[in-house]
Amino acid sequence: MKSSVSAFGGRDLSSFLPVMMMLAILLGMALPASAQTLEKISTDSFTNSDSTHKTEVEPDTFAWGNTIVSAFHIARRPGSIGWGSADVGFSTSTNGGVTWKYGSLPGLTVNYEGGTYGAAADPSVAYDAKHGEWLISTLPLVGLSDAARYIGDVAVSRSTNGLSWGSPINIDKTHLDDKNWTVCDNTTTSPYYGNCYTEWDQAYGTGDVLMSVSSDGGQTWSAGQSSSDHAGGLGGEPVVQPNGTVIVPFQGGGIDVFSSSNGGSTWGKSQAIASIQSHLVAGGIRNPDLPSVGIDGVGNVYVVWSDCRFRTGCKENDIVMSTSSNGTTWSAVARIPIDATTSTVDHFLPGIGIDPATSGTTAHMTIVYYYYPTASCTASTCNLEVGYTTSTNGGSTWTAGTKLAGPMKLAWLPVSDNGPMVADYIGVSYVNGNPFGVFAVAQAPTGSTLAEAMYTTKTALPAPGSEPTFSALADKPVAGAKSDHEMHFYYDDEGKREIPRSRWIVNTSGQ
DSSP: OOOSSOTTTTOOOTTTHHHHHHHHHHTTOSSOBOOOOEEEOOOOOOOOTTSOSSOEEEEEEEEETTEEEEEEEEEEOOTTTOSSEEEEEEEEESSTTSOOEEEEOTTSBTTSTTOOBSEEEEEEEEEETTTTEEEEEEEEESOOSTTSSOOEEEEEEEESSSSSOOOOEEEEEEEEEEEEEEEEOOOTTSTTTTOEEEEEEOTTTTOBEEEEEESSTTSSOOOOEEOTTOOBOBOOOOEEOTTSOEEEEEESSSEEEEEESSTTSSOOOOEEEEOOOOOOOGGGOOOOOOOEEEEOTTOOEEEEEEEOTTSGGGOSOEEEEEEESSSSSOOOOEEOOSSOTTSOOEEEEEEEEEOTTOOGGGOOEEEEEEEESSSSOOTTTOEEEEEEEEESSTTSSEEOOEEEEEEEEGGGSOEETTEEOSOSOOEEEEETTEEEEEEEEEEEEETTEEEEEEEEESSOOOOOOSSOEEOOTTOOOOTTOOOSSOOOOBSSTTSOSBOOGGGSOOOOSOO
16 A cells, blocks of 8 residues: 655655554554544434334435435334334535534325325435426335335425425335435436436335436336346446436345436346455444445446455455446456555445546545444444545545544444344535535433434545545455355345345356
């Protein structure tokens, strides 16, 4: 590893990084502490009887102009009862992250302003610049537990200002759906400017990853279409290139992708980007290892996930990345050098944000993630923390990981069907060149009442200054690297409907 900043008289810092990181670990500080002050931007005020209260999980964010909109679960329903949360909430800043206002989406669930669904989940935020509409897509739940034959529908709520939201509009009402995601084409020169695309998978039906298109600001939507080969999977995050091409990375039997170059009239054949080699994260924490996807100003796509291929024995996960300019040719999997490959730190649940005003070798990007300072912990001893790293040169070099929040005990988190939960994904967005992450942070409970809410930083996460940055160019996957547990992939994020190996996409990339 070589430093890209002459912070120490031009000396190469590569030899010092492992020592620096190991000293930090021995001192109980797996990552340097951030000078950032956290700001709580929402709180659970619901009182419904079927939720674990004072809990908020799983944020997404999107920024346009001076406005950042975040959306998240409020009041997670415990795994002993079922799925989802009391409602989907939002917290919006209209002044570039200085102040925030929060509330709940009306008309979605029985818990708030005339909704009809029993619970909701999986918020995703987008903005349609042509029609001036903010969109939050959600998964309103029909089946509320694994005893049901159904799971959810897909809906979208609309707002012109990110603060006042209309009643939800259904995109799909088959009751079979999971893990939606929405994005809009905001390039004025694109032939499909003003199209918005929503992804989901038919988890309790065919298992296909489906795509729907709206060209009127989210008021009406086409029927869901699959890729030409009916790819099955979960957790797709579509992005739109400036030429209008829509690229949809998702998790199938690894990290996979398909795309459309005709505004979503048809969708092409899927292909593998890379396998997932995974260390089983300790403590039983919920971690489906879904991809997080970003796109720069010229349309380069960046996919990140957690992976153990660079660690001896797959004893810890790193955050790794693959990139593409066209959605078909992908770079070799690269490690994000948050700390040394000899560290004990386990990294997972990443979210990537990229400044859309930057691109290529000068693209600015930030990854926020959760981690354990020591991977080999137990449910009672694991310390969950939040960290971030940033790059200003397209991912060639990165700052060392910096701690934002924690430690949190797993007992402070609400319980889902597949473990204590903070998220399946988290949000990072740039507003006027400044990155903000939104993430769940838990405090020690008061008696039996939990204290988990959405937080961000009072000021933007800083770009590298005089601090050293590091390259992972010399890091190579360990020969024969293999997950330290048997890999399973699912059509649903509760882990009830497994994707059979016969349906995994054939990986010919060798990654």
